[in-house]
Amino acid sequence: MSTLGPVLAGTQILVTAQRRAGDLSLALERRGATVTTAASLGVESHIDEDTLLAQTRQMIATGVDIVIVTTGIGFRGWLDTAETAGLGHDLVEALRSMRLIARGPKARGAIQAAGLVPDWVAESETSAEIAEFLASEGVRGKSIAVQHHGAGGDGLETRLAAAGGRPFGLIVYRWGSPPDPDAVERSVRDAAAGSFDSVVFTSAPGSAAWLSVVDGAGVVDDLRRLEKDSRLVLAAVGPVTADPLRAAGFDPLLPDRARLGALVRSLVMHLGDASDNVHTSAGCLRVRATAATLDHEILSVSPSGLAILRALASEPGIVRSREELLAVLPGGSDDPHSAEVAVARLREAVGRPIVQTVVKRGYRLAVSEPQA
Numbered sequence: 001m002s003t004l005g006p007v008l009a010g011t012q013i014l015v016t017a018q019r020r021a022g023d024l025s026l027a028l029e030r031r032g033a034t035v036t037t038a039a040s041l042g043v044e045s046h047i048d049e050d051t052l053l054a055q056t057r058q059m060i061a062t063g064v065d066i067v068i069v070t071t072g073i074g075f076r077g078w079l080d081t082a083e084t085a086g087l088g089h090d091l092v093e094a095l096r097s098m099r100l101i102a103r104g105p106k107a108r109g110a111i112q113a114a115g116l117v118p119d120w121v122a123e124s125e126t127s128a129e130i131a132e133f134l135a136s137e138g139v140r141g142k143s144i145a146v147q148h149h150g151a152g153g154d155g156l157e158t159r160l161a162a163a164g165g166r167p168f169g170l171i172v173y174r175w176g177s178p179p180d181p182d183a184v185e186r187s188v189r190d191a192a193a194g195s196f197d198s199v200v201f202t203s204a205p206g207s208a209a210w211l212s213v214v215d216g217a218g219v220v221d222d223l224r225r226l227e228k229d230s231r232l233v234l235a236a237v238g239p240v241t242a243d244p245l246r247a248a249g250f251d252p253l254l255p256d257r258a259r260l261g262a263l264v265r266s267l268v269m270h271l272g273d274a275s276d277n278v279h280t281s282a283g284c285l286r287v288r289a290t291a292a293t294l295d296h297e298i299l300s301v302s303p304s305g306l307a308i309l310r311a312l313a314s315e316p317g318i319v320r321s322r323e324e325l326l327a328v329l330p331g332g333s334d335d336p337h338s339a340e341v342a343v344a345r346l347r348e349a350v351g352r353p354i355v356q357t358v359v360k361r362g363y364r365l366a367v368s369e370p371q372a
Contacts, residue, residue: 006032007272010291010298012195014187016040016210017202018179019049020084020260024200027264031272032296036196038187040210041203042176049081055145055170056082060094065142067095068130068156069118070103072110073205074147076240077172079114080203083238086259092116103130113243131159140164147172175205184213192219194226197271197289198233201252202260207236207244214248224249231289233270237263278316281366282352287313294352303330305346308339312355312365321362 009032015021018039025035056078069075082091095116102108102118104125111118122129134144139160144167146157157167178184188210191199201207214220226232227250234250236242238258245252253270255262277284283294287310292299301309307328311320325339343363347355356366 006030007268007296008033009296010034010286010288010293011197011271012036012289012291013267014038014191014196014199016184016187016199016206018043019202024202024260024264027260028267031264031268033271036187038180038183039178040184040206040213042179048171052078052081052170052172053085053087055168056085056087056091059145060087060090063094064098064145066099066101066134066139066144068101068103068144068146069107069111070127070147070156072106073175074172075107075110076113076204077175078147078170079240080205081172083240083258084202084260086257088238088240088258101130101134103127114240127156131156131163134160134165135163138163142166144168145170175209178209184210185217188213188217188219191232192217192222192226194231195289196232198235198253198267200235200263200267201241201245202237202263204240204244207241211244211248220248227251230276233267235263235267235270278313278365279368280354281368282350282354285309285313285354285365294350294354299350301346301349302342304342305349308342308346308355308363312363316365317367319358319362319364325363 008028011033013028013033013035015024015035015037016039017024018041021037021039025037028035079088079091082088092114095114100111100116100118102111102121104122108118108121120133122133140163142165144160144165146160146167147170157169160167190196192214199210201210214223223232227234233253234245235253236245237255237260239254242252242254253266255266277286279285280294286293286296287306290306292301292306292309307330308325311325311328322336322339325342326333326336329338329342343355353366356364358364
């Protein structure tokens with residue numbers, strides 16, 4: 001009786017995040033996955049995320065009178081940070097009871113995208129207009145959260161304090177260029193070539209940036225086809241992160257709760273789902289993007305062997321002719337003998353009776369009924 005290996009053995013996963021990429025990668029690797037990291041955006045490291053989360057928790061608990069949203073990307077970044085920490089839903093619900101002020105149409109759009117309604121919009125997109133508007137209304141004694149994108153508030157907090165308000169800044173990290181743009185482009189092309197079982201996203205700006213590279217490489221149709229064929233899973237930490245993917249026509253996997261731990265569990269359950277196993281006389285076969293496993297143990301098969309297993313496993317028990325197997329082999333050979341050689345080498349590599357010969361017809365997997 002074989003000993004089961006890690007449930008994600010042989011799985012190739014691409015992580016597109018920079019923030020907490022190490023934690024996410026380690027959690028997936030512990031379950032047997034091989035993880036590639038190619039951050040689609042960079043993050044300035046001097047921003048204090050712990051302080052931002054502490055302020056967010058306080059706002060959820062006690063509320064504030066006014067929230068000023070200065071930039072769309074900054075507001076989405078705040079929601080992303082809250083979502084990753086498991087506070088996304090609670091923050092949005094808390095914001096419903098607060099007065100939301102938007103600095104321009106982009107900030108208004110970000111507020112509306114979260115299902116919220118701004119009370120007032122500064123059409124000039126200036127902090128000065130916001131300060132003048134609120135000071136004229138009167139802000140004495142009111143608590144005011146000012147969301148900044150990066151550091152600096154254009155003097156807005158100073159003017160509100162001078163008018164008697166109690167402003168404080170929410171400093172959201174800045175998004176920047178990816179640390180390694182070439183790695184991002186390689187990751188996109190590798191994903192389109194079927195080299196990953198899953199691509200994982202943890203922020204809406206990161207999702208949008210990765211899709212921008214996809215568009216530039218002209219491979220969006222290839223990715224959609226892989227997803228449709230259940231050969232690629234796009235996974236997002238929560239609904240905010242998933243929005244750009246959905247807008248591009250994808251159907252991302254989402255966890256029940258918008259937290260990294262829940263995302264990992266969802267990936268483990270989805271990618272390790274036993275219903276996708278093929279029960280053979282040698283064990284449970286699973287064909288991954290670049291590997292195949294029997295009872296979660298990786299098989300040492302060549303690309304040709306993997307292509308044959310994928311073709312046979314697509315309809316377990318169905319006989320495939322030499323010509324059909326030849327068509328899926330890499331290299332483009334038109335010699336039917338190449339299929340026979342590839343099958344022989346596959347059998348030798350596996351060392352167990354997994355592929356049966358059907359005389360004068362071809363080959364099929366040696367399938368068996370799953371045991372209760």
